[in-house]
Structure formats: structure tokens, C-alpha cells
Amino acid sequence: MTTVSLDDLNAMDRAAFVGALGEVMEHSPWVADATHAARPFSSLAALHRAMVDAVRNAGAERQIALIKEHPDLAGKAAREGTMGADSVAEQSSVGLDRLTDEEFATFHRLNDAYRSKFGIPFIVCVRRHGKDSILRQFERRLRNDSAAEREAALTEIFRIAALRLDQRVAAADRLEVHGHLSTHVLDTHGGRPATGVSIEFCEITGGRTQVIERTLTNADGRTDRPLIADRPIPIAVYELRFGVGDYFVRQGVPLADPPFLGVVLVRFAVAEPEGHYHVPLLVTPWAYSTYRGS
Amino acid sequence: MTTVSLDDLNAMDRAAFVGALGEVMEHSPWVADATHAARPFSSLAALHRAMVDAVRNAGAERQIALIKEHPDLAGKAAREGTMGADSVAEQSSVGLDRLTDEEFATFHRLNDAYRSKFGIPFIVCVRRHGKDSILRQFERRLRNDSAAEREAALTEIFRIAALRLDQRVAAADRLEVHGHLSTHVLDTHGGRPATGVSIEFCEITGGRTQVIERTLTNADGRTDRPLIADRPIPIAVYELRFGVGDYFVRQGVPLADPPFLGVVLVRFAVAEPEGHYHVPLLVTPWAYSTYRGS
Amino acid sequence: MTTVSLDDLNAMDRAAFVGALGEVMEHSPWVADATHAARPFSSLAALHRAMVDAVRNAGAERQIALIKEHPDLAGKAAREGTMGADSVAEQSSVGLDRLTDEEFATFHRLNDAYRSKFGIPFIVCVRRHGKDSILRQFERRLRNDSAAEREAALTEIFRIAALRLDQRVAAADRLEVHGHLSTHVLDTHGGRPATGVSIEFCEITGGRTQVIERTLTNADGRTDRPLIADRPIPIAVYELRFGVGDYFVRQGVPLADPPFLGVVLVRFAVAEPEGHYHVPLLVTPWAYSTYRGS
């Protein structure tokens, strides 16, 4: 996706502005159009607030129309190719384009139940969720009343818009849409960072473990890059698998056979997609500890 | 299996004695016969030593004969029903009677390779091993020379005999054939034993996780019975799965949604079947540690 | 002190019974006298309850008289030798017979303030407190009203009586007047109990550290005897000083010079004199943890 600078946006005429930001709110260029008059924007945050205000001030009817422009999750629009490009990428990010038949049936059933209760599509900012979390959201929100769900839909639409702006617009400030997930292995047997420890970073979805990344600790006992950064951390259960047995073998430490600790598993859940999660491992051949650090 | 007391054994005539202990060494009642003269035995340990001495003093030819009386692991004798009752139970304990076709083929190949190199069956005290460990033993011992393997076979036979005596004979002393595996959950958030924590105790075999037992912690944060006691702990990789998320929900502790720690997995290996393993968990909603305790 | 069995007490006539238990309530044999009729007592707990009931049923006037029989803490009676033998031993246990001039002046001032406000001596079961805790109690209870203080005095008198019965009477049951304080050192570098670690067990009083006991860990990493057992643990701040640097030197572990961890200090407070406190140390040359265990 080509990005545009905030300065350039501030200088654009109405047509160019709507051309650049028309899809920030799904199939609803009128929001960008209504925002144009508020130029110039001193920050990306100010631009986002202006678009939110445009929706808030547009009245219930246009809000409902905006909501209804959104496709079902894992729905017909996806299969028929009528979904906006942003939505395609977003639904794909969480694997909604690669569902099993059983999962597809579940989504179908929930979409139908939701539409028949509320008359609108179920909207959630999918980049902030793993698949299990989306299903949990679905089930919880089905218990709401219509007013609460219209408000929830708008909240999610504004989150989606923030992420779309974050990807489209270059500015001095950044929207608070990014989480950070990192790890660190400290060898408390030798009193130093543990270097060269293999790490499998996995997501647990639907009871299955999927490896997201395989990496190694560097000289500081950290990974060269954070496990997740510059995007929301999907709400999900994760697992880090640390190859500590092989590490201590390489250190020449006398170990039991097989070693008491071979692969250490640390399973944890992320609940705040925009949060800072540091999950270190302190380890000897006979003991370890882990915690949510900072 | 009916047990006999050491006192009764000490009072038995030769025929009764051989009747009681003839199968302690596989299909080789001559060992019991040769041991009878050494009565009375002051302890079960003395009886075991006397049987070991009887084999040691019998010369190489009878030792080879004793070795050859043993069935293959997961072999033809098992399928044809010609294996001694003790061996049947022992091989069953580690699941050698429930192999997949692939596993059966592996054992078959290793048995053939071993017999063709050494001219004797591969003997291992299976109650001291998980399936993976038996395969690892097989591969290692295939690299030995004949003398080392004859000695290894006798060592294993004496271990098997010790376990058979332990089951058959009631005495004031016990042979050192028992391991002990236990756990303990301490709530370091509330400063007390964690009560009612669900625990799944699993063995990891061939990459698969098999639940051995489901239990709960009691008022002391312990399980009512040790996870393993009064028998060797098979050399294997185990996993404890602690339901700490549900526990803290029940304590009324405010948690993230989903909780940072739902199920804590502690995976560890046992290398000493007769060892004492205590694997506790110290846990808050945000941190935990574990170690080989005592 | 000679002990008497509960059976013997149950068989005693009134005079012998009062002779045996007359000082369980300070200088107030009438309590034992009033309790005699309730014989036989099925347990020590029943005897204690009967003595408590005798006081409860005696009316306010006699209760006040009982309260007034008690000496001041660190007061004139102590210096003039008119204090009961139990009180002498009790006040000595917490060092009230060895006060500095400044401490003596503090107690004198508090005693006077208490007597002038409530008209009774300040009573506290001193065996349940360190010196700092007694002063804290004094200051808190000075803020009570008279009714609350009469009740507090009786509560303390019944605790004192329980400890006196515990020392005087042998019975099948024991009163719940005993705490338990223990420690344990686990070497998580080597994966075994740490043997031969020097431990200084100290009490912090008035800002000063007093060594109560010097000991060593045994083969289980524990001390041969608990640090405190069979008596209340005085409410106080304690410190355990573990000589882990010397221990790891003896293990032949390569250490920094000077070692990162030489003497590990674990300072903690006891708030429940009848509680079970286990304060272990898990330690490598570079890391340690401690917790209130069970």
C-alpha cells in the first residue's frame, strides 16, 4: 500500500483527499469528505479524531449505513470477491480465509444469529484478535442489546480506521495501535544472558499449536527483533518453547540423561493488543521462572 | 500375585522355595534352586544378593542360557503367548503390547539387529523406562561390544529380579527399586498453599502427550497421593498441567481477560527411576517458578 | 516445672487440684477452685475451656480483681521480687528483665499512661511477642476504651493460661499454642539440597540484630531441628543469613572474586505466633528466591 504524508494530505483538495482516505471507513467515502474541511491536521491523532467526529455527527441513520457497509466475517462477500481490499487483508491476517469446514459453519451460524438479532453485520477489529478470541467476542456480544451493539460496532470501526490510517499515513506521531511482545533468556546457572537458545514462538488456536516463528537468542539473551511489534498483538494464547537442554549441553554443564529440562514451555495469554508484554525466562538446568515483565 | 513372607521362604523346603521364586529369573528355576542352601535370609536385600551370586557363580554358559530365556521386547513370543507371566505384565506396563505398526516395525528391526550382532535377545528392565527411553537404550547398546552387552544384560536381569522379588516377597526391608514423584502448588500471590488446582499429569511419548492422571491439589497444595510411588519412575519426559487461571478466578483475584496464565505447563524428564523428584509450582497470576525440589 | 498428667488432675481432690493449677491464673487460685467441680476433663482443651468459663461466669468484679493481680510489664514488682514465678519466666523470655535505661523509661511511661487511663495493669501474653511488638501493642491499646481493654485483658489472660497449662499438664491433646518456623536451602545450580550451608537465625529488635541461633543445613538442606517449635513464635522481625558463597566454593563452582552472593539475608516478619512458617531459599551463585512456604 502506498503511504501518503500528513503534510500532503493537509494540502490536498477535496477529491484527492477522499481518494486517499475514502476506504479508511469501509465503502464510505462520505466520512473522508466530511473530514476534509477540518484540515489542516496537526497530527495523525487529530486526523483520526476528526474522522471519528464526522461519524459521530452524521446521525444514527448514516451510522447504521456505515455499519452495514461492512462484510460478514468469513462470509459470502469474501467468497464472492466483493469485500474491500482492506477487509480482505484484515480477515486473512487472522486466518478467516483458511477456515476448516467446521469453523466456517460456526462463523456462518454466528453471523446469522447476529444479523437476525441486530439487523447489522458483526464488526470486530480482527487484527486485535486471534480466531478463538473472535469467536468468544461473537458469543459475548450476541448477549448485548441493540443499542450496546451499535455502540460496539462503532468502537470497532474506529479501531479499524486507526489501523488503516496507521498504514496509509506517514506522520510525526503514531496512533496508539501497536503492541510489543518480547522475550529474554537469562542463564542463572552461569550468571549471564543465555546465547543461542532456540525459541519456537507459537499461537494456540482451536486447541492446536501453530509455530509462528523460530528464532535464536543473541549475545544479550534476546531475540534480534521483538516477537511482535508495530502492530496489535492479537488477543490469543501463545507459547514460547525454549531449547534450554541443548543450550546447557553446549555450555558443558553436567546434566542428567535425559536432562531434567529439555524444552521449557511458557504458555501465556495476551489480553491487551496495544500492551507491552515482556516474557523472560530465568533458567538453570534444574529450575526456571517466568513472569510478565516490563 | 500372591505374596509370600520372607519368614515363610526361610522355612521352605527346596521344592516349595523353587516353586515360589522359580520365575524371579525368567524360566530359570535353577537360580532359586541354587539359592535355597543360603537360607535363612536376614533381609530381602540378602535374598536378592544371594540370587545374584548364584548367577554370578554359575559360569558363562549358564549365564548365556539365562539371558537367552528372555523374550524379545514386543516380539514373537508376546504374540504367540509363550512369554512368562511376569514378562507379559512388564511389557504391558510400558505399552509394548499396544504398539502402532510403525513402532512394531522399529522394534522388530532393532531386535533383529541386536540378535544378529550379539546372538542374544535385547534385555532391559522395562519398568524403569518409557517407550522412547527403551528405543534410545536399544540404539546405544547396539554400539557396545559383546562383553559389555553380556554384562549389561545381567545388570538388567538383576534389576528385573529385584522388582519381581519386591512384588512377591513381604519383608521388613524394601529393595531400593522405588522412585517418588510429587508436586505441590504454592500461591505466592496470597501467601498460602493453592487448594483445588486441577492437575493433569502426562507422559510425552513419541511426540504425543498422554494423560496419566487427573487430580486436584488438597488443603496443603499437594495431591492426596504422590504422582508415582512404590515403583520405579519410568525414564521419560513428563508434563504437569496446572489449572492456575481457574484457581485464581475462584480466589476472586482480578485477572486479565483472558488471564495471562491459564494452564501452566511444566515439562521435565526423569533420569533416575529410583530417585526422589519433587516438582513444585510457585505461582501468581503473573509469574511462576518451578524446580527440582526435595 | 514438674508436670502433672490430665488423668491425675481428674482424680485429685479440691486442695490438690488447686495446688496444681492455682497459678494458671495469676495469684488467683479461686479460678482453679471453681473449675474443680467440672472434672473429669476429657482433654486439655476441655480443662482450659472450663477455666475460661469459670472466669467468664465470675462476674465483672472478680474479673477486674483477676486483672489487677497481674504485674506491670517490666515494672516495680519485677524489681521487688513480688511477681509470680510464671510471670518472672515469661517477662524474662522476651528480655523485659534486661532493658536498657531508655527502654525501661519507655515501659514506665506507657505503664503509667495505661494505668491512669484504665485503672488496671497492661496485660499481654508476652510469649507471643518480641519487644517491639509489645510496645506496638501498648500504643495501640492505649487508644481503646475501657470496655474493650477489659475484654482484651481477659483474652490475653486466657492465652497466658493456655501456655501455662501447656507446660504444666501432660495430656493426649495439645492446645493450639505452638507455632513452627523452619527453613530449607535448595541448590538450584546443582539440582540438589544444599548441605552444610551456615545459617544465622536473628531477631531484629529496636533496630538491632541479635543472633538467636547458628546452625548448618543437613543432607536434606534443612536444619536438624526447626528454628522454632513447641512454643509461640514471638511476633517480630527475623533475619536468616545464609552462607551461600562459602557453600558454592566448597562445591567447586567457579565464582567471581568476591562472589556475587556471599551471605544472603532474608528478613521477614511473623504475625501469627501459632502459625506455620516455612521460609526456604532457592539459590545459585547468581540468583535466589524465597517465599512463605508451607
Place this chain on the structure above:
Amino acid sequence: MTTVSLDDLNAMDRAAFVGALGEVMEHSPWVADATHAARPFSSLAALHRAMVDAVRNAGAERQIALIKEHPDLAGKAAREGTMGADSVAEQSSVGLDRLTDEEFATFHRLNDAYRSKFGIPFIVCVRRHGKDSILRQFERRLRNDSAAEREAALTEIFRIAALRLDQRVAAADRLEVHGHLSTHVLDTHGGRPATGVSIEFCEITGGRTQVIERTLTNADGRTDRPLIADRPIPIAVYELRFGVGDYFVRQGVPLADPPFLGVVLVRFAVAEPEGHYHVPLLVTPWAYSTYRGS
């Protein structure tokens, strides 16, 4: 002290150069003089190496002379005011100008023993040591032979010179003469950095505890500035005293009275003055752990 830039030094004539660096080696401007010809220096490290080379190439006689220019530690020169300004500041940094009579006598005795054995003053880079460590160095080095001590003296002189250059010369590079000591408090009860925890940072010298700094943790659970940075960390035993009891009271956590953990003491030694030491505390009201982190 006024600093000079490396560029300016590179442009100086001999007299100015010697004027600027003449005291980098104690009372021995000939070293700077001999270094002048090697200009320009591409880095501060290159300048330091050139001064070291000048001494190395000057021959044994001038080296001994350089060594003898150094004052005794805590010696007569200090009292008579004939010591160089750098040495005055250095000896003061470790408190050698504020010795007790007993300490002064100890230094006097060691200086005499050293001079009478080796014929030179005892030289040590005092900024790298606490007082106890200097005495330990003294006692160890007294056991060396003369050749080893001449070499040890030069090594220390070069370390002193590096620190003097570090203070006098501004350059793009920095000499490796700085250590780093920091801490961090993580509340593993609440799953967040512990903010507002009082910290006393102390040095243990001669059995006494001296508070170096009192500070508080900030919103990240860290101190605003490192405990020590931009200078060597003196080899010594340190203690961090964390006011965790008050912290948890402020969090509204229900605590025992007195709280199990009031002030947590973490005592550790620094052995590498140029090392990176991070000493965090993970703490709940009932448990804590600490380690040498990175």
C-alpha cells in the same frame, strides 16, 4: 577540571601538550613529552596506548622512577600536602582521607611491609575498589615476588592514567573504564512495574553499612538514574533495601500485621568494576527473587 578536546591536543605544540597531560602519569611529564611525537591520535584509546607504549619503551630504570613518584595510600604525603591533585581526589573518593585510627594504623603497617619487601610504594587504582577490597589487594600482593609487583604496579598506573584521560579529554570514543549498576522492581502480585518503592543503596565496608543514596522507583519500576554509571563500580559488597511493605500497603493489598516482607535486603558483591550489573527484584507480599540480570 577543565577538559580538552582530542582535536585540540592533536594540534598542540610540545609544551602545551605536556602542560595538558603531564600529570596523567603521576609527577612524570616525561611520559607526555615522549608521547607528543606520535600525534595525531585517531582516538582516545590510541592516545592511551601511546602513553602506555612510552612507559613500556622507557626501560626499567625510568619505570621504577615512575612507580616511585606515586604516594603511599593514606600516607604521609597526604597529610603533608605534597600529593598530586589527582591522587588527592582519587584517595578521597574511597575515603582514604577519612580513616579511623585503627584503619590508618593498618594502612601504615601494610605500606611499611610493602616498601620494605619491594622498595616501591603500593600502587592500586583506588577508584576501582572499596576500602575492604584495597586491603585485600594489599594482603594478596604482599605475597608476590618483585617482578610480579613491578608489573602489577604498571598495570595499575595504566588504569589510573586511563581514568585521568577519561576525565581530561573529550573525544568521540570512550575508554572502557565505566561500569553500570542498576535495579528494577517488578510487582509480580499485580503484574506491573512497582512504582514509588523506596530504595536505599548501601555499601558494606569494614562490617558497617553506609547509605550511598536514597531513591524511589519510577513508573517503569526503575530508578531515574542508574545507581552507578560513567565511572568504575568499586569492588565491594553492596546492599539494596527495598521498602516493599509500604509499597503493598499503598496498593491496598491485604497484608499480615506486621507484613511478612517489610524491607527486602539484597546484598551482593561487584567483582568487575567495568561490568554491567543489573540487580532486579521480583516481589509479592509473600515471595521475592533477585538475580544478576543484564
